Amino acid sequence: MDLKEAIYTRRSIRAYERKPVEKAVVRELIEAAVQAPCGMAAQAWSFAVIEDAELLADLDARTKTFMLGMIESVPPLERYRPILEDPGFRIMFGAPVLVLVCARPDVSPSAETDCALAAENLMLAARGHGLGTCWMGFVELYLESAEGRERFGIPEGHKIAAPIIVGYPAVKFTAVNRKAPDLLFWK
Numbered sequence: 384m385d386l387k388e389a390i391y392t393r394r395s396i397r398a399y400e401r402k403p404v405e406k407a408v409v410r411e412l413i414e415a416a417v418q419a420p421c422g423m424a425a426q427a428w429s430f431a432v433i434e435d436a437e438l439l440a441d442l443d444a445r446t447k448t449f450m451l452g453m454i455e456s457v458p459p460l461e462r463y464r465p466i467l468e469d470p471g472f473r474i475m476f477g478a479p480v481l482v483l484v485c486a487r488p489d490v491s492p493s494a495e496t497d498c499a500l501a502a503e504n505l506m507l508a509a510r511g512h513g514l515g516t517c518w519m520g521f522v523e524l525y526l527e528s529a530e531g532r533e534r535f536g537i538p539e540g541h542k543i544a545a546p547i548i549v550g551y552p553a554v555k556f557t558a559v560n561r562k563a564p565d566l567l568f569w570k
């Protein structure tokens with residue numbers, strides 16, 4: 384796929400087919416991720432993959448419970464209460480794969496920024512394979528909790544920087560209109 388088409392039609396996908404993603408393809412996406420630029424060429428990133436359906440369902444349910452528990456201290460989250468309380472709602476939308484891009488802040492001060500770039504590479508590479516992705520900010524919050532880190536075996540020194548779900552989309556990729564770029568100056 385043409386790079387421009389991949390960039391313009393990558394979308395956060397929130398509905399997935401019940402079709403597994405081949406391991407070799409997931410590896411290819413991770414290979415694409417590590418082609419990203421990185422401060423000091425430190426490559427201060429690590430990757431973890433969860434594709435076990437039971438583990439994913441467990442993570443989904445625990446993230447919802449964790450987020451519900453946060454609402455009182457973070458009032459803007461109140462608008463998510465209805466979906467978080469809906470037992471049928473899957474916070475990871477039933478995606479078959481979750482890739483965790485993990486930063487090593489002890490290795491490089493720009494580790495988290497580097498991981499965001501790696502994540503975008505991964506998402507664009509996925510688009511090229513006809514795969515959908517979505518960054519899972521809520522899952523990041525849970526996995527970074529003491530319980531989440533322990534239960535899902537996140538090693539010390541690794542910060543969850545970008546949890547990305549991956550799967551075959553059950554919806555079409557569509558281009559969207561963005562606001563025109565806010566160009567501050569061009570001297």
Ligand SMILES: Cc1cc2nc3c(=O)[nH]c(=O)nc-3n(C[C@H](O)[C@H](O)[C@H](O)COP(=O)(O)O)c2cc1C
Pocket residue numbers: 393394395396397517518519520521522
């Ligand atoms: C840091 C970050 C966290 C995000 N967290 C979530 C999330 O928890 N759940 C979700 O459905 N989408 C999440 N998204 C996706 C955004 O909602 C999405 O990128 C935005 O609405 C723009 O849509 P697009 O990706 O289709 O262009 C997140 C995106 C980023 C960059």
